[in-house]
Amino acid sequence: MADYDLLVLGAGNAGIAAANAALKAGWSVAVVEKRDVGGTCPLRGCVPKKVLVAAAQTFDVISRADRQQVSVKDPSLEWAKLIEHKHGFIEGVSDEMKSSIEKRGAKVLAGKGRFVGPTTIELDGKRIEARKIVIATGSKPRSLPFPGAKHLLTSDDLLELRNQPTSAVFIGAGVISLEFSHVLARAGVHVSILEADERPLSSMENSAVAQLIKASDKLGIKLITSAKVTGIERKQTGFSVQYLCDGENQAIEAEIVVNGAGRIADIDELNLNAAGIEHDHGIKVDEYLRSVSNPHVWVAGDALSNSPQLSPVATYEGQIAGNNLLNGDLQKPDYHPIPSCVFTVPALAQVGYTEVKARDLGLSFETKENDMTSWRSARMHAEDVAYAKVLIDKNSDQILGAHLLGHQAAELIHLFAFAIKHGVTARAMKETVYAYPTFTSDIKFLV
Numbered sequence: 386m387a388d389y390d391l392l393v394l395g396a397g398n399a400g401i402a403a404a405n406a407a408l409k410a411g412w413s414v415a416v417v418e419k420r421d422v423g424g425t426c427p428l429r430g431c432v433p434k435k436v437l438v439a440a441a442q443t444f445d446v447i448s449r450a451d452r453q454q455v456s457v458k459d460p461s462l463e464w465a466k467l468i469e470h471k472h473g474f475i476e477g478v479s480d481e482m483k484s485s486i487e488k489r490g491a492k493v494l495a496g497k498g499r500f501v502g503p504t505t506i507e508l509d510g511k512r513i514e515a516r517k518i519v520i521a522t523g524s525k526p527r528s529l530p531f532p533g534a535k536h537l538l539t540s541d542d543l544l545e546l547r548n549q550p551t552s553a554v555f556i557g558a559g560v561i562s563l564e565f566s567h568v569l570a571r572a573g574v575h576v577s578i579l580e581a582d583e584r585p586l587s588s589m590e591n592s593a594v595a596q597l598i599k600a601s602d603k604l605g606i607k608l609i610t611s612a613k614v615t616g617i618e619r620k621q622t623g624f625s626v627q628y629l630c631d632g633e634n635q636a637i638e639a640e641i642v643v644n645g646a647g648r649i650a651d652i653d654e655l656n657l658n659a660a661g662i663e664h665d666h667g668i669k670v671d672e673y674l675r676s677v678s679n680p681h682v683w684v685a686g687d688a689l690s691n692s693p694q695l696s697p698v699a700t701y702e703g704q705i706a707g708n709n710l711l712n713g714d715l716q717k718p719d720y721h722p723i724p725s726c727v728f729t730v731p732a733l734a735q736v737g738y739t740e741v742k743a744r745d746l747g748l749s750f751e752t753k754e755n756d757m758t759s760w761r762s763a764r765m766h767a768e769d770v771a772y773a774k775v776l777i778d779k780n781s782d783q784i785l786g787a788h789l790l791g792h793q794a795a796e797l798i799h800l801f802a803f804a805i806k807h808g809v810t811a812r813a814m815k816e817t818v819y820a821y822p823t824f825t826s827d828i829k830f831l832v
């Protein structure tokens with residue numbers, strides 16, 4: 386007989402969402418967690434990162450204040466104090482989350498679980514049998530193969546870094562590197578980024594990314610693309626990062642070197658073969674997030690290898706896995722209307738298709754592109770960057786994609802997400818009466 390109806394591996398957004406669905410249905414649920422209940426987003430990801438970004442935003446506003454006739458003398462962003470301030474947002478959070486899920490009836494088991502059978506997990510030498518299992522073990526930084534990779538810091542390390550470095554090199558120009566770079570640069574750190582690809586953020590809209598690169602350059606962030614890192618060597622005061630670019634061996638020195646080369650599903654220690662769970666670069670799941678080879682197992686969140694690694698997506702997938710294991714396979718995730726934001730300063734936000742993707746799909750659409758820096762709203766707030774590209778279906782008048790940089794992008798994007806999700810037309814967005822003067826009221830001119 387099974388010890389639990391459901392066992393969840395991992396107590397992050399995805400695991401907690403799946404557990405909650407089963408608890409509501411009166412199932413007995415165990416949640417196994419090897420680190421802290423809460424997982425990446427509240428403890429080592431979105432929230433602590435955003436505390437740093439919020440400070441960078443304030444610094445940015447102050448740096449433009451003279452244009453609004455406000456004089457502020459010598460502002461500075463103090464890294465060590467900021468890290469201390471960030472701690473206030475994390476302390477006690479994991480304990481609260483643990484007691485909250487326990488109150489709802491879950492048994493929280495500490496330790497690293499691994500499969501020893503199709504529905505059996507081993508934890509600290511004990512075997513636990515469950516009727517169904519959800520794998521929600523999240524992701525970890527991709528390990529890099531060159532000599533000296535052991536010197537690399539991760540985002541976890543950066544969030545704990547007490548002493549402000551004078552210089553930093555990031556390997557990879559993805560979301561993590563760009564977000565941290567914009568904070569560090571404002572604290573006065575010399576930042577360089579080495580990107581293997583021809584351009585950063587390859588899944589985002591080209592023209593919006595180009596504007597972000599310009600804004601990063603203005604901050605002093607040095608971005609080197611098409612760079613193949615070959616090694617990291619320790620020097621007296623820091624490190625030398627060697628790389629190949631344009632056929633030539635080159636090097637940059639910095640006090641710290643950070644791995645921003647992507648995150649991969651944290652599944653390689655789960656002993657998946659013992660449970661007959663098919664996997665190659667990730668666990669193979671069907672469209673209902675169920676393992677294709679073990680019908681008792683579902684996967685959700687960053688532990689999946691083919692969906693966006695985002696906190697609300699992890700929760701959404703956890704809920705779907707939970708609903709499907711309770712009710713039979715009914716729900717498939719739909720990622721199209723889910724927005725994402727790169728929290729640089731200015732922030733870049735997108736939802737729906739990029740222009741390239743819409744063209745690949747053979748859609749017939751109109752592109753509305755605007756630089757709003759000369760608009761009254763942007764000038765009032767002394768914005769340096771204010772850009773929007775919106776794709777509108779020529780036949781249905783529905784929004785296919787929106788890409789915003791600056792101009793409250795991380796907030797405005799949700800109106801476009803709502804429009805895409807619910808089929809609201811560009812005309813309906815134009816005809817709505819908005820409060821004025823607001824950034825939102827500009828939407829009429831963006832669609």
Ligand SMILES: Cc1cc2nc3c(=O)[nH]c(=O)nc-3n(C[C@H](O)[C@H](O)[C@H](O)COP(=O)(O)OP(=O)(O)OC[C@H]3O[C@@H](n4cnc5c(N)ncnc54)[C@H](O)[C@@H]3O)c2cc1C
Binds near residue numbers: 398521561
């Ligand atoms: C620096 C950073 C900033 C980010 N910022 C944002 C942001 O602004 N917005 C956004 O949407 N997303 C952001 N993300 C991504 C977001 O944090 C993740 O997509 C999300 O937290 C994934 O949730 P999850 O439940 O899948 O995994 P996690 O929250 O990582 O949870 C997985 C849990 O499983 C546990 N575990 C692993 N293996 C085992 C095992 N064998 N046994 C028991 N437990 C195990 C882990 O300890 C962990 O607690 C950020 C990520 C990082 C790293």
Ligand SMILES: NC(=O)c1ccc[n+]([C@@H]2O[C@H](COP(=O)([O-])OP(=O)(O)OC[C@H]3O[C@@H](n4cnc5c(N)ncnc54)[C@H](O)[C@@H]3O)[C@@H](O)[C@H]2O)c1
Binds near residue numbers: 579644695
């Ligand atoms: N604001 C947010 O929503 C947010 C913030 C942080 C992280 N995240 C999530 O976390 C995930 C991981 O973030 P990330 O920034 O580490 O990854 P990423 O996938 O965004 O970017 C990784 C980058 O590293 C490059 N790269 C890979 N190997 C390299 C190498 N050897 N040398 C140089 N460049 C290399 C890739 O080409 C890519 O541009 C993202 O997928 C993202 O969804 C989200």
